[in-house]
Amino acid sequence: MxxxxxxxxxxxxxxxxxxxxxxxxxxxxxxxxxxxxxxxxxxxxxxxxxxxxxxxxxxxxxxxxxxxxxLDDCGYPPRMIRSTRLVDLVNTMDPKLVAAAFGMDPQAALIYLADNIDPSRLHDQQERS
Known part of the structure; x- marks a missing residue:
C-alpha cells in the first residue's frame, strides 16, 4: 500500500x-x-x-x-490477528459489509458468526415462553 x-x-x-x-x-x-x-x-x-x-x-x-x-515478536501470527479482527467486526457490524470491505465472499464472513449468541435476544425468547 x-x-x-x-x-x-x-x-x-x-x-x-x-x-x-x-x-x-x-x-x-x-x-x-x-x-x-x-x-x-x-x-x-x-x-x-x-x-x-x-x-x-x-x-x-x-x-x-x-x-x-x-509480528514475530508479539507471538501471534498475522492470520490469527486477522481472524480475531474479523470475528469482532462480523459480530458488531453487518457481515455483508465486512465481507465486501475485506474482499471476501459473503458466505465466508458468516463462518465468523458461529457460536455467537446475542444475549439481548435470549431475554426476549425467555419472556415468550
Missing part, C-alpha cells in the same frame, strides 16, 4: 484491485495512523506506507519476508 492509497479525511484505503476504497474500523485506522507517524520520522521518498531500513533509500515495497515476520 502506498501513501496515495490512504484517504485521511474519509478514513479509507485503496487495497489492490478492489474497485472501491475500503473503510477502516477505528482500531485499524489507529494502527495505520501510528504506522504513518513512525514512517514520517524517516527521511525517505519511498511512496509505500511500510518502509524498512533496506527500502528507505529506494522506492520498492517492503519484502514479503519482512512482512511475514514483522
Amino acid at each position: 502506498q501513501l496515495d492509497d490512504v484517504d485521511r479525511l474519509a478514513q479509507t484505503v485503496r487495497l489492490g484491485k478492489r474497485p472501491h476504497p475500503v473503510p477502516l474500523d477505528p482500531a485499524s485506522w489507529t494502527v495505520l495512523q501510528r504506522s504513518l507517524a513512525h514512517r514520517e520520522a524517516w527521511p525517505t521518498d519511498n511512496p509505500h506506507v511500510m518502509v524498512t531500513k533496506g527500502t528507505k533509500a529506494g522506492r520498492s515495497p517492503a519484502s514479503i519476508a519482512y512482512l511475514s515476520h514483522v
Whole structure:
C-alpha cells in the first residue's frame, strides 16, 4: 500500500484491485495512523506506507519476508490477528459489509458468526415462553 492509497479525511484505503476504497474500523485506522507517524520520522521518498531500513533509500515495497515476520515478536501470527479482527467486526457490524470491505465472499464472513449468541435476544425468547 502506498501513501496515495490512504484517504485521511474519509478514513479509507485503496487495497489492490478492489474497485472501491475500503473503510477502516477505528482500531485499524489507529494502527495505520501510528504506522504513518513512525514512517514520517524517516527521511525517505519511498511512496509505500511500510518502509524498512533496506527500502528507505529506494522506492520498492517492503519484502514479503519482512512482512511475514514483522509480528514475530508479539507471538501471534498475522492470520490469527486477522481472524480475531474479523470475528469482532462480523459480530458488531453487518457481515455483508465486512465481507465486501475485506474482499471476501459473503458466505465466508458468516463462518465468523458461529457460536455467537446475542444475549439481548435470549431475554426476549425467555419472556415468550
